[in-house]
Amino acid sequence: MTEKSVNSLERLQAVLGLFSEDRLEWTPEEMMEVLGYARPTLYRYLKILKAAGLLTSMPNTGFTLGPKIVELDYLLRKSDTLILSGAQHLQNLTQRYNCTALLLRWYGDKILCVDSRSSVKNPISSYPRGRPMPLTKGAIARSIISFLPRRRLLQIVERNFDDMKSIGLGSTIEEVYESLKRVKKAGFAVAYGEVTPGVVGIAAPVFDVGRSPIASVCVTISGSLVDGSTIDEIGRNVRSVGKDISQMLASHRHSNENHNLI
Structure with a gap:
């Protein structure tokens, strides 16, 4: 070219x-x-x-x-390994909880919902499929950036410090960084009404074969339906789903690489 x-x-x-x-x-x-x-x-x-x-x-x-x-979107739904790997997991989460379960892909400085399921009669979502969300607010964002290498994470924190400070992550860059380290240690992030009022978001990262996450899996549920122990339970399940999807993506990639060597 x-x-x-x-x-x-x-x-x-x-x-x-x-x-x-x-x-x-x-x-x-x-x-x-x-x-x-x-x-x-x-x-x-x-x-x-x-x-x-x-x-x-x-x-x-x-x-x-x-x-x-529209045609490309249809083909994306049929071919995206993230969507194909996560579909049954989203269904399982919505069968277990009265919630909306989402898969979200990270690209550039945006996060985009690529698939979702809901067991709620009238689900409330500020970011339906296709609408980009910022990288600085909510459990989904934190479930991704918290798992980035320190240098890259600090760059994002420095660029978006005012936004992160405003939602209570810390009053200094180091305090925000420590908050995100706790998310990484837990393996999942929780946010209370940061994106959609009255809704709790619980999200975990999805990896491919690299060290940095490429996506997030999230459950959003009405705050009136959960307490601390329920949130911890959902967090553990979401974390497990994120690991399962990550393993499926890695397996798919290795399978393709081996096929190309034949």
Whole structure:
């Protein structure tokens, strides 16, 4: 791939990167203002993305994400080893508790729900499948960052110290770090109403074959249904599920590696 083609790919990605929950529709003029692309360049990219089904538009309106995104999401559900490995575990957790069980993947500075099950009639969730959540709040976030190597963890703490201080993790960077070390020692994280009011989150990390977590498994349950001993019980179960999924992912990876050597 030439340098020119790499640059073009990055520019195409930048167009798709404009879309967010806050901005679901963009006109070409708005895109040009934000991205700084010349009109002929932008329209060439829009034509490519529209032909691929990644963008769509109606006459005299702006552009929105297209049907190819839905098709890719369907294929993701069918092929993601994290989802396939965790599905039965989520079902088991919801059969055992009156809760919502979630699998969440970490990428960049975001955490994304990729699958969930619920045994609650009207489940309350601030972050349904596909909606990114921050890396600084709630049991899910702590179940991931607490297991990072010290240097990488401290970088995240330093960047997000004010947010972490505001939820009571500590009044200094070292105190926050010590709080996260306790999460790592327990093997799971607990948060009380930090993400969704009245809901307790209990989460544990999921690893692939590396030292750092790639995902999290979480149970969210109404605070009125649990006490300290119940939370500890759920925490132990979630921790066990996280380990089981991690082993399944590692086994799948090793199996593929051995297959490629044949």
